[in-house]
Amino acid sequence: MAKTQEAKETPLMKQYNQIKSKYPGALLLFRVGDFYETFGEDAVKASKVLNIILTKRANGSASHIELAGFPHHAMDNYLPKLVRAGHRVAICDQLEDPKSVKGIVKRGVTELVTPGVSFDDNVLETGRNNYLASIHFSKNTLGVAFLDISTGEFMTASGNASYIDKLLQGFQPSEIIYSKSAREHFSHKFSDDYNVHHLEDWIYAFDFAYEKLTKQFKTNSLKGFGIENLEEGIIAAGAILHYLEETEHKKIEHIASISRIEEEKYVWMDKFTIRNLELVYPQQEGGIPLIQILDKTLTPMGSRQIKKWMVLPVKDKAVIEERLQIVEAFHSNQDLTEQLSASLKSMGDVERLISKVAVGRVNPRELNQLKKALGLMVPLKKALEESEEQALKKLSNQINLCEYLYELIDSQLMEDAPLHTNQGNLIREGVDPELDDLKKIAFSGKDYLLQLQKREMEKTGITSLKVAYNKVFGYYLEVTNSHKDKVPQEWIRKQTLVNAERYITEELKEYEEKILGAEDKMVVIEQRIFQSLLQNAMDFVSPIQQNAKIIAQVDCLLSFAEIARANDYVKPQISETTALDIKLGRHPVIEQQLPHGEEYIPNDVFLDNESQQIMIITGPNMAGKSALLRQTALIVLMAQMGCYVPAKSAEIGLVDKVFTRVGASDNLSKGESTFMVEMTETASILNNLSDRSLVLMDEIGRGTSTYDGVSIAWSIVEFLHNHPKSKAKTLFATHYHELNQLAHDFPRIKNYNVSVKEIDGEIIFLRKLKKGGSEHSFGIHVAHLAGMPNPVVLRANEIMHHLEKDKIRDKANRKMHEVPKNNYQLNMFEADPVLSEIKDLLDKLDINSMSPVEALLKLNELKSKLN
Numbered sequence: 001m002a003k004t005q006e007a008k009e010t011p012l013m014k015q016y017n018q019i020k021s022k023y024p025g026a027l028l029l030f031r032v033g034d035f036y037e038t039f040g041e042d043a044v045k046a047s048k049v050l051n052i053i054l055t056k057r058a059n060g061s062a063s064h065i066e067l068a069g070f071p072h073h074a075m076d077n078y079l080p081k082l083v084r085a086g087h088r089v090a091i092c093d094q095l096e097d098p099k100s101v102k103g104i105v106k107r108g109v110t111e112l113v114t115p116g117v118s119f120d121d122n123v124l125e126t127g128r129n130n131y132l133a134s135i136h137f138s139k140n141t142l143g144v145a146f147l148d149i150s151t152g153e154f155m156t157a158s159g160n161a162s163y164i165d166k167l168l169q170g171f172q173p174s175e176i177i178y179s180k181s182a183r184e185h186f187s188h189k190f191s192d193d194y195n196v197h198h199l200e201d202w203i204y205a206f207d208f209a210y211e212k213l214t215k216q217f218k219t220n221s222l223k224g225f226g227i228e229n230l231e232e233g234i235i236a237a238g239a240i241l242h243y244l245e246e247t248e249h250k251k252i253e254h255i256a257s258i259s260r261i262e263e264e265k266y267v268w269m270d271k272f273t274i275r276n277l278e279l280v281y282p283q284q285e286g287g288i289p290l291i292q293i294l295d296k297t298l299t300p301m302g303s304r305q306i307k308k309w310m311v312l313p314v315k316d317k318a319v320i321e322e323r324l325q326i327v328e329a330f331h332s333n334q335d336l337t338e339q340l341s342a343s344l345k346s347m348g349d350v351e352r353l354i355s356k357v358a359v360g361r362v363n364p365r366e367l368n369q370l371k372k373a374l375g376l377m378v379p380l381k382k383a384l385e386e387s388e389e390q391a392l393k394k395l396s397n398q399i400n401l402c403e404y405l406y407e408l409i410d411s412q413l414m415e416d417a418p419l420h421t422n423q424g425n426l427i428r429e430g431v432d433p434e435l436d437d438l439k440k441i442a443f444s445g446k447d448y449l450l451q452l453q454k455r456e457m458e459k460t461g462i463t464s465l466k467v468a469y470n471k472v473f474g475y476y477l478e479v480t481n482s483h484k485d486k487v488p489q490e491w492i493r494k495q496t497l498v499n500a501e502r503y504i505t506e507e508l509k510e511y512e513e514k515i516l517g518a519e520d521k522m523v524v525i526e527q528r529i530f531q532s533l534l535q536n537a538m539d540f541v542s543p544i545q546q547n548a549k550i551i552a553q554v555d556c557l558l559s560f561a562e563i564a565r566a567n568d569y570v571k572p573q574i575s576e577t578t579a580l581d582i583k584l585g586r587h588p589v590i591e592q593q594l595p596h597g598e599e600y601i602p603n604d605v606f607l608d609n610e611s612q613q614i615m616i617i618t619g620p621n622m623a624g625k626s627a628l629l630r631q632t633a634l635i636v637l638m639a640q641m642g643c644y645v646p647a648k649s650a651e652i653g654l655v656d657k658v659f660t661r662v663g664a665s666d667n668l669s670k671g672e673s674t675f676m677v678e679m680t681e682t683a684s685i686l687n688n689l690s691d692r693s694l695v696l697m698d699e700i701g702r703g704t705s706t707y708d709g710v711s712i713a714w715s716i717v718e719f720l721h722n723h724p725k726s727k728a729k730t731l732f733a734t735h736y737h738e739l740n741q742l743a744h745d746f747p748r749i750k751n752y753n754v755s756v757k758e759i760d761g762e763i764i765f766l767r768k769l770k771k772g773g774s775e776h777s778f779g780i781h782v783a784h785l786a787g788m789p790n791p792v793v794l795r796a797n798e799i800m801h802h803l804e805k806d807k808i809r810d811k812a813n814r815k816m817h818e819v820p821k822n823n824y825q826l827n828m829f830e831a832d833p834v835l836s837e838i839k840d841l842l843d844k845l846d847i848n849s850m851s852p853v854e855a856l857l858k859l860n861e862l863k864s865k866l867n
């Protein structure tokens with residue numbers, strides 16, 4: 001904006017500029033009369049996003065400035081569009097009644113809406129949390145906090161960069177904040193796809209954060225939340241509270257606690273796993289993530305909860321079993337599920353409603369919806385209470401019916417109350433005697449007008465006489481031109497239309513004053529009573545939040561029972577052993593997508609730490625290797641969410657980490673060598689193995705030449721088998737049938753293949769997993785199936801035969817077989833103190849959180865130790 005002649009700006013623009021300068025980076029919606037206006041660059045942006053007209057306005061003699069605006073009542077329509085486009089939007093309102101002031105009206109920003117901080121139903125998606133994340137970077141550990149202001153859910157965690165990255169991947173925050181000086185760290189470690197905002201460095205400080213949190217929760221310490229020692233997490237969370245203040249969100253009583261995301265409680269999945277297994281988001285447009293199959297929830301709370309369960313499956317046998325028991329109770333009792341579903345279906349978003357109550361943004365209709373929800377809790381609580389299942393009785397006990405609040409709303413608020421509090425018809429009769437009197441006056445006044453119309457009609461003989469009302473003249477009598485001559489003298493003409501004239505009379509004026517006066521007074525009283533209702537409702541924020549949590553759980557578990565019935569899933573047996581024993585397992589997503597009439601071919605998978613730790617699975621392209629790998633992980637994860645699984649039977653020895661690595665594919669991040677990415681990810685798996693890990697390796701080594709690829713794949717399998725501390729259960733799908741040799745030398749490696757039949761040069765996919773290795777890759781047949789021109793297929797066959805004749809492949813096999821055995825005697829380090837020191841240093845390194853330069857420096861340091 002041109003500021004050269006600031007002195008001559010109009011007073012309005014001066015005020016605008018003052019306010020605008022306080023909200024850098026935000027798009028300012030400036031209320032002028034009935035419009036929200038944007039100016040300058042904001043106007044250019046707004047006109048593009050909102051598709052509204054861009055004009056110019058004279059700014060005194062200072063200059064002209066771009067202008068684009070929309071009527072204030074269209075806010076609900078336009079605001080979400082701006083926020084979704086990634087803008088931070090400052091809403092500047094008139095803070096006093098323009099009628100009551102001379103000169104320029106006082107204005108101020110009443111809310112700064114950002115992608116991560118919004119209550120707006122149009123910005124939020126019902127079945128999805130809208131998280132704001134805050135990250136604090138310290139030397140070795142990072143802290144993160146997530147807040148959904150629309151529900152009050154507040155969580156924190158700390159860990160290394162890859163853990164934080166995994167959490168971001170799972171929770172998908174709409175906005176991330178961090179300190180200005182952490183910009184470089186952030187872009188180094190995390191994707192640049194997020195909406196980000198930077199805060200001043202001083203905000204990310206421990207004492208400041210600690211005080212902010214204890215003040216918010218009205219506690220002396222953070223011990224009760226189990227985060228007392230989570231320094232980085234506390235700092236990140238404190239910054240969130242500061243940010244809420246900065247964005248003018250000062251009424252936030254519904255944020256009453258914070259919880260720690262306990263890393264050790266949940267199955268560890270790296271972010272590649274969440275992505276590769278398509279748990280919550282599809283990898284490609286049009287794909288179906290697992291959550292879409294599992295989520296048959298009936299409430300927004302359930303839908304949000306199930307996504308959290310999906311990214312955080314549990315490791316605690318008791319928790320899983322309790323969920324499974326409830327699913328079983330639902331599964332076996334259709335009546336119970338029907339009763340509960342009936343309540344849940346009409347429940348609405350209690351969790352967000354009660355947050356709106358807490359921040360004073362709830363409208364009369366929403367308050368009625370809250371009452372309705374409380375009413376629906378009654379049969380829900382009863383049905384749970386009457387169930388045989390103890391866990392359900394326990395849930396029932398935790399539901400608070402909030403009868404007092406129900407009664408209060410029911411007895412005071414009209415059933416069909418309007419959207420706004422100034423529209424009348426809000427409060428029931430009998431609540432306030434003055435209101436009742438005023439209502440009588442207003443209604444009898446209106447009656448009186450009708451009588452007056454009738455009386456005057458008879459007196460004057462004007463048969464078309466009408467009493468009507470408009471904002472300019474108030475009540476008037478309208479006479480069509482054909483009766484004009486019958487109008488009595490004392491009537492005062494106010495307006496002439498083409499076909500009629502409008503008049504007022506003394507009597508009409510008197511009644512109007514009474515009626516309008518009464519209506520104004522009624523609005524004031526109704527608003528006062530509504531406010532006191534709200535005040536009362538605020539005392540119920542915490543029990544209703546608790547109810548919402550229980551509803552969410554019941555809803556998710558009902559959904560599990562529902563899909564178990566619909567898709568023929570079974571209850572998994574959870575055990576403390578390390579064995580995975582899946583009989584006739586299926587892929588929950590692919591089986592739903594098969595063309596009509598085609599059956600998914602189920603397969604058995606057995607893995608344990610003793611006899612069969614690693615399954616090498618060979619088979620041609622398209623045989624179904626990837627599907628088998630993924631279904632195994634999905635079945636494990638579903639079981640540990642507490643869900644039934646697609647199999648004939650499944651014994652799941654608790655898994656604590658799931659790793660997947662899919663050989664270099666095309667959709668990997670730009671700029672990096674795909675093979676490099678493949679190796680980095682594989683390295684991170686090999687560095688984090690545990691005894692209860694499940695590892696899926698799909699075509700590892702594919703991204704490089706055959707010899708390199710085979711060698712790398714080979715040594716990875718050896719490493720997995722011989723790891724001194726952990727016997728990670730592994731499914732290793734590969735094209736390299738050379739790897740079948742490994743089974744000869746290592747007792748816990750077993751060969752399998754996904755069988756195909758070759759009939760007259762064509763392949764028939766049987767999709768059945770069989771014992772034993774396979775000889776061919778069948779790649780050329782698949783090329784043929786894919787419609788490759790015949791000459792190419794023929795020539796490929798020719799080349800292959802030629803190569804085989806030269807025994808290149810045999811040689812490779814033999815060479816592999818001759819490879820000396822390596823048992824990864826990691827304890828060789830211990831013989832030499834320097835090596836031992838290097839080993840210690842290596843052990844402590846967190847490769848995931850290092851930049852390439854840091855890694856090089858470290859390497860240099862290690863090398864120097866040898867000299």
Ligand SMILES: Nc1ncnc2c1ncn2[C@@H]1O[C@H](COP(=O)(O)OP(=O)(O)OP(=O)(O)O)[C@@H](O)[C@H]1O
Pocket residue numbers: 590599600601602619620621622623624625626627628767
């Ligand atoms: N058990 C099964 N029953 C029915 N159809 C299956 C089964 N397994 C896989 N399919 C179908 O075959 C397709 C190919 O499977 P998948 O991608 O698992 O093969 P693959 O062996 O991993 O091949 P590639 O090596 O080319 O990745 C799947 O998209 C699916 O439609």
